[in-house]
Amino acid sequence: DTISVIGLGYIGLPTAAVFASQKKNVVGVDINARAVETINRGAIHIVEPALDKVVHEAVTQGYLRATTQPEAADAFLIAVPTPFMADHQPDLRFVKAAAESIAPVLKKGDLVILESTSPVGATEQMAEWLAVTRPDLRFPQHGGTPDIFIAYCPERVLPGKIMQELIHNDRVIGGMTPACSAQASALYRLFLQGECVETNARTAELCKLTENSFRDVNIAFANELSLICADQGINVWELIALANRHPRVNILQPGPGVGGHCIAVDPWFIVAQNPSLARLIRTAREVNDSKPHWVLNQVKTALADCLTQSGKRADEVVIACFGLAFKPNIDDLRESPAMQVAQMIAEWHRGQSWVVEPHIDALPAALGGKATLVSREQALAQADVLVMLVDHDQFRAVEASQVTQRWIVDTRGVWR
Numbered sequence: 001d002t003i004s005v006i007g008l009g010y011i012g013l014p015t016a017a018v019f020a021s022q023k024k025n026v027v028g029v030d031i032n033a034r035a036v037e038t039i040n041r042g043a044i045h046i047v048e049p050a051l052d053k054v055v056h057e058a059v060t061q062g063y064l065r066a067t068t069q070p071e072a073a074d075a076f077l078i079a080v081p082t083p084f085m086a087d088h089q090p091d092l093r094f095v096k097a098a099a100e101s102i103a104p105v106l107k108k109g110d111l112v113i114l115e116s117t118s119p120v121g122a123t124e125q126m127a128e129w130l131a132v133t134r135p136d137l138r139f140p141q142h143g144g145t146p147d148i149f150i151a152y153c154p155e156r157v158l159p160g161k162i163m164q165e166l167i168h169n170d171r172v173i174g175g176m177t178p179a180c181s182a183q184a185s186a187l188y189r190l191f192l193q194g195e196c197v198e199t200n201a202r203t204a205e206l207c208k209l210t211e212n213s214f215r216d217v218n219i220a221f222a223n224e225l226s227l228i229c230a231d232q233g234i235n236v237w238e239l240i241a242l243a244n245r246h247p248r249v250n251i252l253q254p255g256p257g258v259g260g261h262c263i264a265v266d267p268w269f270i271v272a273q274n275p276s277l278a279r280l281i282r283t284a285r286e287v288n289d290s291k292p293h294w295v296l297n298q299v300k301t302a303l304a305d306c307l308t309q310s311g312k313r314a315d316e317v318v319i320a321c322f323g324l325a326f327k328p329n330i331d332d333l334r335e336s337p338a339m340q341v342a343q344m345i346a347e348w349h350r351g352q353s354w355v356v357e358p359h360i361d362a363l364p365a366a367l368g369g370k371a372t373l374v375s376r377e378q379a380l381a382q383a384d385v386l387v388m389l390v391d392h393d394q395f396r397a398v399e400a401s402q403v404t405q406r407w408i409v410d411t412r413g414v415w416r
């Protein structure tokens with residue numbers, strides 16, 4: 001039996017690799033020829049702990065192969081990006097392209113699974129795209145026993161822990177019919193140590209969106225508290241730690257905003273489909289998206305204090321940002337609120353802007369020329385204003401006595 005994975009990114013490649021590690025024949029498909037070439041060399045084009053070894057073994061043992069053209073297989077897993085458009089409406093064009101690319105090679109008895117985060121109804125839509133291209137086959141929406149089984153099975157792995165969570169997390173299996181769910185569960189059981197929990201496709205679609213919206217709303221609660229606390233002169237981290245001593249309270253941590261490729265995106269899919277009902281979910285997005293601008297204002301206030309108290313001119317003041325990644329202890333700068341704050345500071349500040357980011361060797365183009373990458377030690381010794389944006393372990397390890405600056409904007413409670 002051959003399993004084909006369409007889209008070899010952060011979800012598709014690890015998934016292809018774990019199937020292959022169970023000695024299943026896996027063909028990975030990606031439109032990016034360089035990614036395909038890299039994988040066929042037994043290497044990886046993305047950063048994820050433990051993934052390189054699994055891919056290398058799978059390729060050298062002959063169980064995993066990548067190509068740019070879909071081939072016949074018994075099961076297809078689609079893991080392509082589902083971004084949103086300018087108006088926050090979900091953009092399914094990559095799902096459509098993937099469906100249309102596999103349609104010609106589909107045969108009776110095949111299973112097609114959509115894993116990409118999707119709005120409610122996307123799986124039915126995908127089945128319709130397949131049906132239009134293959135009028136000779138019977139699909140689940142046509143009733144009776146289908147020739148092709150279709151299910152929605154969202155991934156829910158945490159970047160940085162993908163290889164662990166992929167195997168151990170429970171899996172929501174949303175078949176278009178119970179028979180479709182049964183087929184999909186059987187496939188995941190090839191490697192899954194967690195449970196397969198079966199439901200229908202629409203519930204599974206909303207379930208994925210709900211998980212990330214839950215986290216977004218909870219982070220927004222913490223971020224809103226941080227604004228209230230700053231206004232009231234109260235330490236928000238002490239406040240949250242105290243409130244969390246209550247047996248039924250568990251508040252998350254405030255930060256410079258919410259980044260990454262999922263939590264800041266997925267809630268919009270719910271809002272787009274339910275504009276008048278999803279009020280809390282929309283507001284949470286707005287609270288989290290506005291946080292970087294609030295942080296910039298805090299930096300402006302700190303600089304104003306610094307100028308009055310130090311007698312320096314603005315162009316003589318050095319502001320140092322600590323961290324650019326979208327969360328601690330990773331090097332991923334995409335969709336990062338820390339990056340957004342650092343960029344706004346570098347564009348606005350007349351003096352030097354420094355950045356400390358131990359996980360990168362060079363500043364990204366967006367900051368190049370406007371800021372300077374410096375060491376933690378240099379920033380601590382020489383900068384005037386410190387802006388803590390990412391709680392990397394390397395920053396938490398700094399002793400309080402090493403931080404002598406009077407002007408600190410700490411969005412993570414590292415140097416409280």
Ligand code: SAJ
Binds near residue numbers: 212253259327337
């Ligand atoms: N964040 C805070 N405060 C917190 C927790 C997180 O400000 O207390 C921020 C982080 O700094 C980061 C953002 O939220 O900027 C998102 O980070 P994250 O670690 O919460 O989540 P992701 O984006 O790495 O992965 C999420 C996970 N979803 C949930 O935990 C519900 C993961 O399980 C999903 O598979 C993933 O989204 C996805 O692909 O959908």
